[in-house]
Amino acid sequence: MSVETEFDVRFRGVTKRFGGVVAVDDLDLDVRKGEFLSLLGSSGCGKTTSLRMIAGFEQPTSGSILIGDDDAVGVPPYRRDVNTVFQHYALFPHMTVLDNVAYGLKQRGVEKAERRKRAQAALDLVHLEGREGRKPRELSGGQQQRVALARALVMEPRVLLLDEPLGALDQQLRKDMQVELKRIQQEVGITFVYVTHDQGEAMSMSDRIAVMCNGKIEQLDAPEVVYDRPSSAFVAGFIGEMNTMAGTVRGVSGGVATIDVASGTVAAPVDGVHPSGDVLVGIRPEKVRVVADLDGPNRVAATVVTRLQLGSQIQLVAEMADGTTLTAVVPRAGTDADVDDLVPGDHIHLSWSASAPILLAA
Amino acid sequence: MNDSATRRRLLTGWGILVLLFLYLPIAVVIAYSFNANEAVSNWTGFTLDWFTRAWETPRYQKALGLSLKIAVLNAIIATLLGTAAALALGRARSKWKVPFSVLVFLTLVVPEIVIAVASRIFFVKAHEGFSFFPSLGWKTILMAHVVWSSAVVVLIVRSRFTGMGSSLEEASFDLGAGPVKTFVQVTLPRLLPAIVAGALLSFTMSFDNYVLSVFTASGDNETWPMAVFNDVRFGVTPAVNAISTVMFLVVAAGVAGAMWFVTRKSGEPADGRG
CATH class of the missing domain: 2.40.50.100 (RNA polymerase II/Efflux pump adaptor protein, barrel-sandwich hybrid domain)
Incomplete structure (x- = not known):
């Protein structure tokens, strides 16, 4: 299988310290092209820090990160071929929904008619037709979430990073969005790296789950393998009862x-x-x-x-x-x-x- | 139940008393600026004469012109300096952050008269030592005002800047906008209400400032508040009342505008670009 040899993100011995605290500890991680990979763990396990290092908001203290074949260490976020769906969406409140989604294309110098067309297509993909002229605060939490998703997807990044994107939604909406996210991921074929503390979310959507604890990966495998053959008592307790x-x-x-x-x-x-x-x-x-x-x-x-x-x-x-x-x-x-x-x-x-x-x- | 109703009534009454105490003198001044009688305390009829009389006094015109010039320049310079400082202080992790903030805000706490005296001494000495430094005049008045107003701008802009958090800027970086593009398209529009409010307050504070102006002016400069005060010493005329009325309206408009911008809900500053 060719997917076995092709990776979109590679961590080699990545360590991140904040002052004296080790957030990510000598981490090795290969994200396969086109897969839905979840980083699962409780707060402080290093999952969000790992994601932020892929995005470029944090730089590793030591070790190397490759995005595609390029060394990403020291490269600022605005020169990386990855995009993020933020936990609290971080939509620009002073812009309309359409301008939010077209923002990234504008930075790339895509001309106005073209970027409107593509932003519209991205909004269609997340089922938000007819809301283009609204301001973000006029939308519900679930709709804002979809705008954030469209804004990142329209960039067609090599890797899409999702930082607990469903955390602020209520139970039922969360269930619906899980199905939706999986559908979108299969439709666009972009690699998803998904950070969550919710094992149910990770189980239902992921191709592979990396269970993290204390800045290390305890186990990295398909959901059913992690469930049926957990490598440690920690993983067994974290995934299900x-x-x-x-x-x-x-x-x-x-x-x-x-x-x-x-x-x-x-x-x-x-x-x-x-x-x-x-x-x-x-x-x-x-x-x-x-x-x-x-x-x-x-x-x-x-x-x-x-x-x-x-x-x-x-x-x-x-x-x-x-x-x-x-x-x-x-x-x-x-x-x-x-x-x-x-x-x-x-x-x-x-x-x-x-x-x-x-x-x-x- | 009755107790709380009584308490509320007492509090309301107290509030009205306080407002009366604050604004009754101003109301009297405004009312008497329309008084037809030369003697300030006898009401004999309505007139707008005093406004035209004041307006036609060349000395007042000159003073008003000087005050406006200083106030506008002060607003521009203080807004630029204060905003820049607020941005640096808002995100800096430098060890100088706290000492610098303390220095800036000390300007607001130290009695104005102290700053005024210190400024005068400093400006005089500076001019003696360095010939390029302006002698006492409108430029030194402006400098003294700028020192004070920039601190106010820092206070207003920084609180909004830190309240904004960094996630919007991160989102902008993430979508490929570099630091400059991000500042222009995301940070600045979000800060605009605070910046405008800072500019309006700077203008207002400079426009009605007396103490700083008196100490940093030469004998030839007379700002509008100085002109008013100089005349009041020889007796209040209805013309002075008229001037005061106009000043009150200008200042009130400035402060009201500033409040409106500061309290405006997040979101609506002119985006400018599509």
Whole structure:
């Protein structure tokens, strides 16, 4: 595949310090041409600083950044082939919507008729026809967001940078815009680098997710890989919910590791490296099921502690014999037992499939 | 409930008293500038004679001309200097930022008379030492006014500049506009209300300034406020009232204009370019 060899942005050993604080720590990152890459992490993890270094608003303390084949270190933002959709949109309040969108083309010296035409096309792309003559403050938050998007897209940059662009929108609008952003990205084929702290956003739109923590990338992979095979307890906890149990590997045979944990033993599939010593075993709550009895592998007895209605699902927190808890998220119409009637204090049996347990580095 | 109503009534009454105290003298002056009687305190009828009489006095005309010249030049120079300083102070990360701000704003806090005396001594000495430095005259009056007014411009423009944040400028850079283009197309239009307000206030403050002007003028210069004061010493005439009325209107218009520009909602300064 040619995409494997073509990169739009490359970070090599990039470090950024603010005074004594290390915001980005010796970071290596390759952004593939045409992909939707999310930088995911909590605030202060270095994701926004990384984005701002691609945009040119910050310069790395050390290391190199390539945009395309050009060294970008020291190049000011106005000479880079990248554009940004800002968190709070940063629309020019004294200009109309059309003038906002045409602003970048004007700086490039595109003549007036042509830039109006292209700005109009960009507004059509984000479904904002008929709002050209308005001032930004006359638009709703969602519409302003679309103007900001159009203003950056019209430049047809090599890379589009998005800094938590949906952060200020309400829940429903956010969902709609996720679908919309993905559609636009596929339509224009521009590389998107998307910064967010919302794992749901990252999961739904990205081709790849870089989970960041303390200025480093913990894991960089496709969303389903990050979800199914998180590389660390941090990633497992950040992307979705995860039951974790500390234990010791007793032995490995036939691609299955047997691990002693407080509540008994757990069998976890292993691929590649054979684990040994102290490990963490993780099981996603939605992989845990309520079953009728203890006849079979991967089953434990537990007592319901809390039961939470999640709409189409129910979240159960249950305590095992040794006092550790296990969280299960099960469909309301339970197949193995009727979970609708469970109340705290009920004794139940929990089970999970053989492939559910994930080994995490302790 | 009754308590709060009483309190509100008392407060309103107090407010009216304060306003009366402030503006009643001015109202009297304005009213008597239309008084037909030569004696200031006897109202005998309405006339506009005093305005024409004052207007036709050559000394007043000269003084008015001088005041306008100084006020306009002062507004231009102070606005340029003050805006430049405000921009530098707004974004600078230099260690001189705080000391420089303190120096600028000290100008506003130090009693005017102190600055006036210091300016006079400085201007006289400077002229003695360097022949290119102007002797006391309208130029030194202007310089003294500029020092004071620029500080006001810095205060107004800087607060809007820092309130603006840097994200709009970043957006402009991001879209390919260099520092100069960004300043002209984004920063300046956003600052314009504050700049205009600063210019209007500078004009007003220079136009009605007495203390600085007296100390930095030579015997030949007489600004309008100086002319008024010189005449008042020999007794108030309705002509002086007429002058005062005109000055009050000019100053009030200037301040009102400045307030209007400062409080204008973000967004509407003339864009100029499409």
